[in-house]
Amino acid sequence: MEALRAKVAQLLKEKAISGFLGLKLEHGHPSPFLFTGEEGLDLLVVSDTRFPLTKLLQRLTSKYPEEKFGVMVRGCDERSLIELHKDNQVNLEHLVTVGVACSQELAQRCGCKVPYPSQFEVGEPATGVEGGGELESIEGMAEDERFNFWMEQFGKCIKCYGCRNSCPLCYCSECTLEDSFLVPPGETPPKAPIFHLIRAFHTVGRCIDCGLCEEACPVGIPLRTIYKKLGQVVSELFGYSPGKEVEGRSPLSFLGEKPFKEQG
Amino acid sequence: MRVLAHARGSITKTVIQKGQNQFNPIIIGFLCTWCSYAGADQAGVSRREYPPNILPIRVMCSGRISPHHILKAFQMGADGVLVAGCHLGECHYIRGNYMTAKRIPVVKELLSFMGLSPQRLGLTWVSASEGDRFAAVVREFTEQIRELGPSPLRGVS
Amino acid sequence: MNYRTVLTTCVYCGCGCGLYLEVLDDELVGTLPCKTHPINEGGLCIKGWSAHEFVTSEKRLRRPLVKKDGHFVEVDWGEAMGRAAAGLGKIKEERGPQSLALLSSAKCTNEENFLLMKFARGVLGTNNIDHCARLCHASTVAGLAQAFGSGAMTNSTPEIEEADCILVTGSNTTEAHPLIASRILRAKEKGAKLIVVDPRGIQLSSYADIHVRQRLGTDVAWINGVMNIIISEGWHDKDFIERRTEGFEELEKKVKEHTPERAEQITGISQVDLRRIAETYAKAERASIIYAMGITQHTTGTDNVLSLCNLALLTGNVGKRGSGVNPLRGQNNVQGACDMGCLPNLLSGYQSIASDELRGKFEVEWGVKLPKEPGLTVVEMMEAAAGGRIKGMFILGENPLLSDPDINHVREALQRLDLLVVLDIFLTETAELADVVLPGVSFAEKDGTFTATDRRVQRVRKAIEPLGEARPDWQIICELAQAMGGEGFQYKSPEEVFGEIARLTPIYAGITYPRIEERGVQWPCRSEEDPGTEFMHEKEFSRGLGKFTAVDFREPAELADEDYPLMLTTGRSAFQFHTGSLSRKSPSLRRELDEAYLEMNPLDAGELGVPEGEAVKVSSREG
Structure with missing residues (x-):
């Protein structure tokens, strides 16, 4: 924690950044905050509570495109920044990331394969969690059983849009989930499965598997397993893993020069 | 999108018109205007028979077919969706169908994971001169859907 | 340049979710759920997520x-x-x-x-x-105070998921109290039995072990019927009744008159279903009743509440963690x-x-x-x-x-x-x-x-x-x-x-x-040392003993007749709130649902020739 504070203090002092987006411990709860001066840095904390910081960052960068910002990143945050950079939503050159390695406990809770960013100031790299427990059990179901499983899960949906609202990669100003032809408005649960499948398809080749969607879901729909599954598919078909490298583009974001099978 | 709304009417109508004994699937066909739709035309002109279960929707390019359209068709109770475009390398828009070729396998996997048979979604390439092929593909696909039976999403929406 | 988040409490329903208002350069720009809040634990409903929207509406009054x-x-x-x-x-x-x-x-x-x-x-x-x-809940305050001595929810929201039987009646929880509904669903996933008594099919009823539809306004009758079965089967908690309650004799006498046959006749709920409800609820270790306006907004609202209290007292399902009588307050x-x-x-x-x-x-x-x-x-x-x-x-x-x-x-x-x-x-x-x-x-x-x-x-x-x-x-x-x-x-x-x-x-x-x-x-939290009260009436009721009140069934004040052949009941939508003073200033909510709508049984609609989406004029004896 001290290392993080010192690093941020230095960045601010050197004017390398105009503000640092991190977590502030206030009223006993950690919450996002933009630190703009050395004062108040004693409230900057590292915690196992996760917020879509890189999503919130976009508010700042779009209002202040010329400013440089610092941001606290975990492994997942860093992956999301890479995808956002490719989508021209943030400019990595205008960002200074300060890495935090997640605790083993958090890594376990998130089922995270890579619970640390490429470089980090705080923490020890935890062991990545392999295997996707729930995903495998769903895959193991018979087709009709799986259909019923999902319809029951989707039937719980209260259409809060929390999955979309928490997703660091959901930045559109017009959202297909709000297309009244595809999803009739004002219904709970929203039309299933289309509501969830539209969102699922929008994550293809982009989802960096942070799991914030599932954390935000009040009714516990295992959304992440769908996106995880599609992630595997994209990786197998196109050899692309979102958030890994700044080079390369998501396979569904361009037409392609050749039929896909010969790619990657 | 309006076309789909129209298709909904046709779907209902077809269900009513069809006989009771045999399962008559409802299939939405998204056909690109340059090749596949022309191929369907060719099948008609050369009097090639194929099952009337397919409701063709003409689009400018198979690449225009977003997964949304496919998902919407299934949500509305379609038993099968067939997407047809130009052969790879022959796209009127040069590379539009490469996108189709990339998307459809992913949609299939998504359907499968949702417990909807991926065989309900077909992808084929038919050129303007392949009337025979179009008829054969539709025959085969219709049989395939018939065997799968009604979509579990029928009656859901 | 400044960006901060301010921890506060949601302004819509009574769940009491914790949320952050996002403030960028002293302007409200968004809402985030509080991840570590005991009620919502990082979730919010659509109203919560858009709680900031109405605040800066152009329609706000800015001068006297x-x-x-x-x-x-x-x-x-x-x-x-x-x-x-x-x-x-x-x-x-x-x-x-x-x-x-x-x-x-x-x-x-x-x-x-x-x-x-x-x-x-x-x-x-x-x-x-x-x-x-x-x-809304004046009948709750009166009824619960009479039975237990305190007119509020006996348990706390997080406890709901610890119940092993939940009886939801007169509450469309997923729409009206979404973050409480999430606890009910969680309890269900943990193995609790869910009973829904509601005249309509609601989102929760598809997850219910038992879902029955009572004729409008017949709540006292079905509850009396259920209690009749419980007593005649001996499923009531005699020890609890003996130690902690008064007035059982009168209740027993009254309930005897309310045979299952009679209950079925009045409510339209089959005796088989009444029996299933009775058995499931009475035999549960920690059963919880959750209700809202479907119970209270009647001319017999207080009777309805008293009946639910009777049911809880009869089976000893109150005064325990996860078990009690829980009115969900609207605002x-x-x-x-x-x-x-x-x-x-x-x-x-x-x-x-x-x-x-x-x-x-x-x-x-x-x-x-x-x-x-x-x-x-x-x-x-x-x-x-x-x-x-x-x-x-x-x-x-x-x-x-x-x-x-x-x-x-x-x-x-x-x-x-x-x-x-x-x-x-x-x-x-x-x-x-x-x-x-x-x-x-x-x-x-x-x-x-x-x-x-x-x-x-x-x-x-x-x-x-x-x-x-x-x-x-x-x-x-x-x-x-x-x-x-x-x-x-x-x-x-x-x-x-x-x-x-x-x-x-x-x-x-x-x-x-x-x-x-x-x-x-x-609350109750009577001193600085008092940690507050998660669930009430643990050792004794606020009024001492829990009080049974024998309640007779009365028909609603207004019934359908030839001039006014249909019954109308009100409901909730997750997307709007109360009179809409706030929610109808919120673009995200207006996009979902901007006007009130009416649901009708397809048979009635068919008879009246009203197609889906048609505008209808509703008139009552009051206008």
Whole structure:
């Protein structure tokens, strides 16, 4: 924690950044905050509570495109920044990331394969969690059983849009989930499965598997397993893993020069 | 999108018109205007028979077919969706169908994971001169859907 | 450049979810759920996610308004306050304090409700103060108080998932209390049995082990029927009845008359289903009843509540973790508005105004004499206004024109007043009838506390400065009180008001701002050492013994007949809230649902030739 504070203090002092987006411990709860001066840095904390910081960052960068910002990143945050950079939503050159390695406990809770960013100031790299427990059990179901499983899960949906609202990669100003032809408005649960499948398809080749969607879901729909599954598919078909490298583009974001099978 | 709304009417109508004994699937066909739709035309002109279960929707390019359209068709109770475009390398828009070729396998996997048979979604390439092929593909696909039976999403929406 | 998040409590329903208002350069830009909050644990419903949207609506009142020649004119605060104070004072002087009435607001903070109560009783000298709880859960307060001695949810929201049987009736929980519904679903996933008794199929009913539909307004009958079965099968908790209750003999006698056959006949629920409900509920270790307006908004509302209490007492399903009788309160602070004594017969903390001792305590603290006779309820006020007995009204953040029964009657009543003062943040339908409109502020612009449905007192924190010339409601009430010569209204902050609340209100006595800084405290909390109360009536009921009340079934006051052949019941949508004063200013919510709609049985619709989506005109005996 001290290392993080010192690093941020230095960045601010050197004017390398105009503000640092991190977590502030206030009223006993950690919450996002933009630190703009050395004062108040004693409230900057590292915690196992996760917020879509890189999503919130976009508010700042779009209002202040010329400013440089610092941001606290975990492994997942860093992956999301890479995808956002490719989508021209943030400019990595205008960002200074300060890495935090997640605790083993958090890594376990998130089922995270890579619970640390490429470089980090705080923490020890935890062991990545392999295997996707729930995903495998769903895959193991018979087709009709799986259909019923999902319809029951989707039937719980209260259409809060929390999955979309928490997703660091959901930045559109017009959202297909709000297309009244595809999803009739004002219904709970929203039309299933289309509501969830539209969102699922929008994550293809982009989802960096942070799991914030599932954390935000009040009714516990295992959304992440769908996106995880599609992630595997994209990786197998196109050899692309979102958030890994700044080079390369998501396979569904361009037409392609050749039929896909010969790619990657 | 309006076309789909129209298709909904046709779907209902077809269900009513069809006989009771045999399962008559409802299939939405998204056909690109340059090749596949022309191929369907060719099948008609050369009097090639194929099952009337397919409701063709003409689009400018198979690449225009977003997964949304496919998902919407299934949500509305379609038993099968067939997407047809130009052969790879022959796209009127040069590379539009490469996108189709990339998307459809992913949609299939998504359907499968949702417990909807991926065989309900077909992808084929038919050129303007392949009337025979179009008829054969539709025959085969219709049989395939018939065997799968009604979509579990029928009656859901 | 600044960006911060301010922890506060959601302003919509009574769940009491914790959320952050995002403030960028001193402007509200978004809402985030609090991840570590005991109620919502990082989730929110769509209303919560868009809680910031209405705050900065263009339609917000930014300056005081005074009606001149039938039109509103923007004036300065001095003039508006002057007119309100002079008007109220004149009526008090000429017609007596009993010709004044006040409506308080379940949307406002505890502090504001307390101040309005103090203003009504201590400055105006009337007990004519009430609020919209009269129309939703007044029967709960009455019924639960009679049975258990305390009119609030017996358990806390997080406990719901620890129940092993949940009986939901008259609550469309996923729509009206989404973050409580999530606990019900979680309980179900942990293996709890879910019973839904609702005339309609609701989202929860697809997850229910037993879902039955009673004929509208026959709740007492099905509950009596279920109790009949429980007693005749010997599934009741004899030990609990013996040790902790009174009045069982009368109940038993009454319930004997309500055979399952009779219950089936009245309610339309089959005897088989009644038996399943009886067995499932009675045999559960920790059964919880969850209800809302479907139970209370009847002419027999109190009977319905008493019946549910009977059922819980009969089976010993109360006073345990996860098990009890749980009314879900509608408004963010309707629990608080009741707690603060914005009721015609009760002071804060449900202390009777008629009691010389209790009233005396307030008189000493405030240095004034308080009226002793109970005042008028909302409904009686409107009646009295229409009859010319009430001449002046002060309405704080309520929209009775839409929320009270019979809009025409309410409009007539309000129009007959000599003076109507409305303090609100929007020019509501009610405010349009006012002579003076005072612009208050939203939850995002002030400090204070809300009390959630599970008696949890939580902080509300100021995120942005008041819009325009609007002022925090608590300040406005204090200024008005002072303008009318009221003393003891010089508070520096809501915290100071809260201190007074705690001094005068035993169930809040141990609660302070520092104690609820991180997490709320649930009342009763009688001292600084008292950790608060997660679930009530553990060792003994608030009134000592739990009291059975034998209840007879009565038909609803209005039944279908030849002239009015259909029954209409009201429902909730997750996308709008109450009269829409707030939610209809929110683009995200309007996009989902912008107008009320009516559902009809397809058979009725077919007979009437009404296709899906058709506009219909609904008329009742009232208009």
